[in-house]
Amino acid sequence: LVDGTLDGSSFIAYMGLAYNILTPAKAISKASYSVKRGNAAAQRVLEILNTDSSLEDKPNARQKENFDSEINIDKVSFKYEDEYVLKDFSLQVKKGQSVALVGQSGSGKSTIANLVTRFYDVNKGSISVDGSDIRDITKSSLRGLMGLVTQDSILFNDTIKNNLLLGKPDATEQEVLKALEVANAWEFVKDLPQGIETNIGDSGNKLSGGQKQRLSIARAVLKNPPIMVLDEATSALDTESERLVQDALENMM
Known part of the structure; x- marks a missing residue:
């Protein structure tokens, strides 16, 4: 040290040490922020995951x-x-x-579909299958008897094959292909880069509306349930797609 100053080499060494300390110190503060941000996201997710269903099965x-x-x-x-x-x-x-419910928007058509599948419980009256009130049947076995095709196709960020297997996990590849044919979906699936192993993106956003709807029907066909609930399955489609979906429903029945 001369007159309270650093010589050049000491100053360079000091700067190097300061930089080496500063980088991990900044990383620690960033990590702390990431942990807090992740914790906030986890709390929102866990709040939903840990919510008890208001429609519990009866003990018996x-x-x-x-x-x-x-x-x-x-x-x-x-x-x-x-x-x-x-x-x-x-x-x-x-x-x-086959029974069709016809009425204007808001008249309760979708509500009836939701009540039969027991997504809600009735306030008055009862719904029974073969004389058994659906509230006396386990939800899993009730829904096991049903196939549901809704107005909005509920698809997942996975392959076409895995989306269909949700209805019947033990189905063979041959059964999957047959279901796609019945639903008029094979005509576009066969042209996809990886066929039934093609990933369809989040909510199936790599497909058109008609294609998504036909995959939903193919899933129901594969499950082959004794009770089929269709909630305006063709209302959002163009004429050509609607005709193909209608044909698919005819094939299924």
């Missing part, structure tokens, strides 16, 4: 393995909040029948 709920005679909707009333969406609604659907 029984398994239902097959559908034999009829679905009976008996004097059902239902409300989401304060106003009743359905009032004293009754309908009987025999095995083998």
